[in-house]
Each structure stands twice: as structure tokens, then as C-alpha cells.
Amino acid sequence: MILGADISTSISGYAVVDKDGKLIENCVCDLRRYKDFFDKCLQMREFTLDMSAKHCSDWVAGGVDNIYIEQPFMFFNSGGSSAKTMAALQRFNGVVSWMIYEAFERKPKYIGATEARKKVGIKVPRGQKAKKVVMEYLLQNEEGFSIEYTPKGNPKPKYFDMADAIVIARAGLITENLSL
Numbered sequence: 472m473i474l475g476a477d478i479s480t481s482i483s484g485y486a487v488v489d490k491d492g493k494l495i496e497n498c499v500c501d502l503r504r505y506k507d508f509f510d511k512c513l514q515m516r517e518f519t520l521d522m523s524a525k526h527c528s529d530w531v532a533g534g535v536d537n538i539y540i541e542q543p544f545m546f547f548n549s550g551g552s553s554a555k556t557m558a559a560l561q562r563f564n565g566v567v568s569w570m571i572y573e574a575f576e577r578k579p580k581y582i583g584a585t586e587a588r589k590k591v592g593i594k595v596p597r598g599q600k601a602k603k604v605v606m607e608y609l610l611q612n613e614e615g616f617s618i619e620y621t622p623k624g625n626p627k628p629k630y631f632d633m634a635d636a637i638v639i640a641r642a643g644l645i646t647e648n649l650s651l
Contacts (some may be wrong), residue, residue: 472487472488472489472492472495472526472530472534472536472537472555472614473487473488473492473536473537473538473539473640473641473643473644473647474486474487474522474535474537474538474539474571474575474621474643475488475521475539475541475636475637475638475639475640475641475642475643476538476539476540476567476571476636476639477565477581477632477635477636478540478543478560478564478567479500479560479632479640480502480508480511480559480560480563481501481503481627481628482499482500482501482502482503482628482632483499483500483502483515483518483567483632484498484499484629484631484633484634484635484636485498485499485500485522485636486495486633486637486639486640487526487535488637488638488640488641488644489639490642490644491534492641493615494613494614494616494637495526495541496525496526497615497616497636497637498633499629499633500514500515500533501516501629501631502514502515508563508622509525509558511518511563512563512566512567512570515525515566515570516570519567519570519571519574520574522574523535523575523578524573525605526574526575527574527576528568528592535575535577535616536575536577537572537577537580537643537647538571538575538577538579538580538643539579539580539581539582539583539587539616539642539643539646540564540568540571540580540581540582540639541581541582541583541584541587541635541636541639542581542582542583542584543557543561543564544606545549545591546609553624561568565578580643580646581586582639582642582643584601584635584639585601586636586642587638587642588601588605588642590641590642590645590646591641591642591645593605593608602631602635604637605631605634605635606618606626606630606634607632609634609637609638614639616633616634616637618630641649
């Protein structure tokens with residue numbers, strides 16, 4: 472199985488797919504109510520340990536063999552994140568990567584969002600928001616993926632992170648030449 476992770480200091484998405492590409496689990500760790508970096512880390516540690524208890528190949532037959540984490544942005548773009556935000560995300564990604572390594576006893580591999588979408592076959596037309604395109608693609612093509620909407624008719628925020636995690640897991644599966 473492949474674990475795909477979209478790490479963020481607000482909502483982190485996780486997806487597990489089996490060697491045939493079937494979505495086994497898709498969930499999030501919502502950290503928005505925690506303001507302190509270390510409180511966020513403690514919550515992620517607990518979440519990561521729970522995930523490894525459910526999917527670690529040392530305990531579960533056919534468990535997670537490969538882990539792919541979305542590589543955080545490493546450049547500035549207009550209207551994007553500030554240096555402070557990018558530094559916090561890099562730091563958090565590093566801490567969580569280590570937690571995942573310890574919990575699953577597997578070295579995670581990193582893949583950029585653009586590369587992952589390309590591997591999965593998602594094309595983002597110029598001028599469109601990638602997250603929205605990914606969401607629409609998965610709603611049309613992923614049997615186990617459904618979303619809830621806010622009262623204003625927008626997808627609830629966690630579903631964007633869940634969608635990104637599925638794309639990362641599927642790209643990992645393709646990279647490992649296991650299926651699809």
C-alpha cells in the first residue's frame with residue numbers, strides 16, 4: 472500500500488491506496504484550533520501514530536510499504552505565501568516527516584504537487600485554480616471520494632487536503648510501478 476500525505480499547519484490530508492489503486496482510507500488531521508507550533512506537532516504525532524497502528528506493514532498484512540509526501544513550495548509567486556509562512560511550513564513538514572519515518576519505519580519520498588498531478592493525468596488549464604480542478608477530477612473519477620459543502624455552496628476546506636493526499640498517493644503508486 473501507498474500512504475500519500477499533504478502536510479499543512481492548518482489541515483493535513485492523508486490517503487492510503489492499495490496496490491490495485493483502491494482507496495483504502497482518506498482522512499485529515501485538522502489543526503486549525505491549535506495556535507502553538509508544538510501543540511500542532513503533538514496532535515500530528517498522535518494522528519500519525521494512530522495511522523501507523525492501522526496501516527503499518529509490521530503489524531498489518533499488506534500494510535503501507537511506501538510513503539509519499541507532497542513537497543512544500545520552495546519559491547515565491549505573486550499573491551502567494553510570505554517568507555514567514557513558507558518557513559513555518561517547511562519546519563512543520565520536516566518535523567512531521569520525521570514522525571512518519573519513526574511511526575512507519577519507512578523513509579518518506581517527496582513529490583511536488585505539479586509533478587503528482589501530471590503523473591495522475593490531471594491537467595490544470597491556464598488561469599484555473601489547481602485545487603478546484605483536482606477536486607472536480609476526483610469527484611468524476613474516484614469512486615470512494617465525495618465531499619460536503621458549506622452553507623454558501625463551497626466545498627468544506629478539509630476536502631481540498633483529502634483530494635491532494637489522494638493525488639500524492641496515486642502518483643506514488645505510479646512512481647513505484649505498482650498499478651494504474
